[in-house]
Amino acid sequence: MKRELRSLKWKTRVTDLLGIQYPIVQGGLAHLAYADLAAAVSNAGGLGQVTAMSLDNPEQLTDEIRKTKSLTDKPFGVNFAIGQHGRPYEHMLEAALKEDIAAVSVTGGNPAPFLDYVKGTQVKKLVLVAARRQAMKAEQLGADAVMVVGQEGGGHLGRDDIGTSVLIPQVVDSVNIPVIASGGFGDGRGLMAALALGAEGIEMGTRFIAVKECVHAHELYKNALVSGTENDTVVIKRSIGAPARVIANSWTDKILEIEKENGGYEQLKDYISGKANQRYIHDGVEGEGFAWAGQVMGLIHDVPSTAELFSRIIDQAEAIRSKWAD
Numbered sequence: 001m002k003r004e005l006r007s008l009k010w011k012t013r014v015t016d017l018l019g020i021q022y023p024i025v026q027g028g029l030a031h032l033a034y035a036d037l038a039a040a041v042s043n044a045g046g047l048g049q050v051t052a053m054s055l056d057n058p059e060q061l062t063d064e065i066r067k068t069k070s071l072t073d074k075p076f077g078v079n080f081a082i083g084q085h086g087r088p089y090e091h092m093l094e095a096a097l098k099e100d101i102a103a104v105s106v107t108g109g110n111p112a113p114f115l116d117y118v119k120g121t122q123v124k125k126l127v128l129v130a131a132r133r134q135a136m137k138a139e140q141l142g143a144d145a146v147m148v149v150g151q152e153g154g155g156h157l158g159r160d161d162i163g164t165s166v167l168i169p170q171v172v173d174s175v176n177i178p179v180i181a182s183g184g185f186g187d188g189r190g191l192m193a194a195l196a197l198g199a200e201g202i203e204m205g206t207r208f209i210a211v212k213e214c215v216h217a218h219e220l221y222k223n224a225l226v227s228g229t230e231n232d233t234v235v236i237k238r239s240i241g242a243p244a245r246v247i248a249n250s251w252t253d254k255i256l257e258i259e260k261e262n263g264g265y266e267q268l269k270d271y272i273s274g275k276a277n278q279r280y281i282h283d284g285v286e287g288e289g290f291a292w293a294g295q296v297m298g299l300i301h302d303v304p305s306t307a308e309l310f311s312r313i314i315d316q317a318e319a320i321r322s323k324w325a326d
C-alpha cells in the first residue's frame with residue numbers, strides 16, 4: 001500500500017516523460033558513468049546514463065549500451081558532452097540511436113544539430129544548460145526537458161556564477177518544458193527543495209560517484225568526497241571561458257597559478273587534459289591530476305549502494321512531506 005502511494009505521489013512530467021519511478025536523473029560523468037552505474041540508478045527507479053564521449057568509438061558505445069541492457073530492463077539514457085574541442089559525435093549518436101534507448105542528453109556545445117539528428121525518433125531529448133537564455137534556446141530547438149546546473153555543481157558550469165536556488169525558478173518561469181534541477185543535490189532535502197522551486201526532478205552528478213556501483217572511481221576519489229567539505233572545491237578554467245568545479249589540490253593550485261598569469265590554453269592543456277583527470281580518478285595519483293566535484297561533497301559522508309542511496313533520499317523526502325502535511 002505504502003509503495004503504491006509513493007509511486008503515485010512521485011509522478012511529475014519528468015517521471016512521465018522518461019518512464020521512471022522517481023524524478024532523479026544521474027548526470028553524465030566523464031570516464032565514470034558506464035553500464036554498472038547507469039543500470040544501478042535505473043534499477044533503483046531513476047534514470048541512469050552511460051557517458052558516450054568517454055568511450056573511444058561507436059562499437060564500444062554499442063557494447064556498453066548492450067551491457068547496461070543486460071543489467072536492467074528499466075529506461076536509461078546516453079549522455080553526450082559535445083564541446084570537447086570539436087570532437088565529432090555524430091557516429092556515436094548514430095550508434096546510440098540504433099540501440100533503442102529511452103533518452104539522450106547533450107551539453108557543452110550548440111545542441112541544434114544534435115537535436116535535429118534525434119528529431120523524429122521516440123528518444124527523449126534532454127539538454128543540460130547553465131543559464132536561462134540557454135534553457136529558452138533548448139526549448140525552441142525541440143528539447144523535451146532541460147537540466148539546469150547552478151554554480152554549486154561539479155564539472156562544467158555557467159559563466160554567470162548563478163546559484164541553483166536562483167537559477168531554477170528563473171528558468172521555470174521562462175520555459176514550458178519540464179525543468180530538472182542540477183547542482184548541489186545529494187539528499188531528500190535537496191529533492192524537496194528542487195520541487196518547491198518548480199523543478200520536476202533533480203540531476204545528481206557528484207553524489208553518484210560516491211556509491212558502490214561507480215566502480216571506475218578510485219577509492220581515493222571516493223574517500224576525498226566523503227572526507228572533504230563544501231570548502232574543498234575550486235573553479236578552474238575560468239580564464240579560458242569554460243569554468244568547471246574540481247576538488248582543490250596541489251595540481252589545481254598549479255592550474256590557478258597559470259591562469260592568474262594569463263597562461264592561456266597552450267600552457268594549461270596538459271594540466272587540464274583527460275589524462276590528468278584519469279590519473280586522479282582512475283589511478284588514484286592525487287598529486288598529479290584533478291577530479292571534478294561539486295560543493296555537495298560537504299553533504300557526502302559515506303559510500304552506500306545506489307539502492308540504499310535512493311531509499312534514503314525518498315524516505316527523507318517523504319518525512320519532509322509528512323511534516324508539511326501535519
Ligand SMILES: Cc1cc2nc3c(=O)[nH]c(=O)nc-3n(C[C@H](O)[C@H](O)[C@H](O)COP(=O)(O)O)c2cc1C
Pocket residue numbers: 026027028029030031032051079080081106107128149152153154155156182183184185203204205206207291292293294295296
Ligand atoms: C566527475 C564529473 C564528470 C562530469 N562529466 C559530465 C559529462 O561528461 N557530461 C555531462 O553532461 N555532465 C557532466 N558532469 C556534470 C554532471 O552531469 C552534473 O550536471 C553535475 O555534476 C551536477 O552537479 P552536482 O555535482 O552538484 O550534482 C560531470 C560532473 C562531474 C562531477
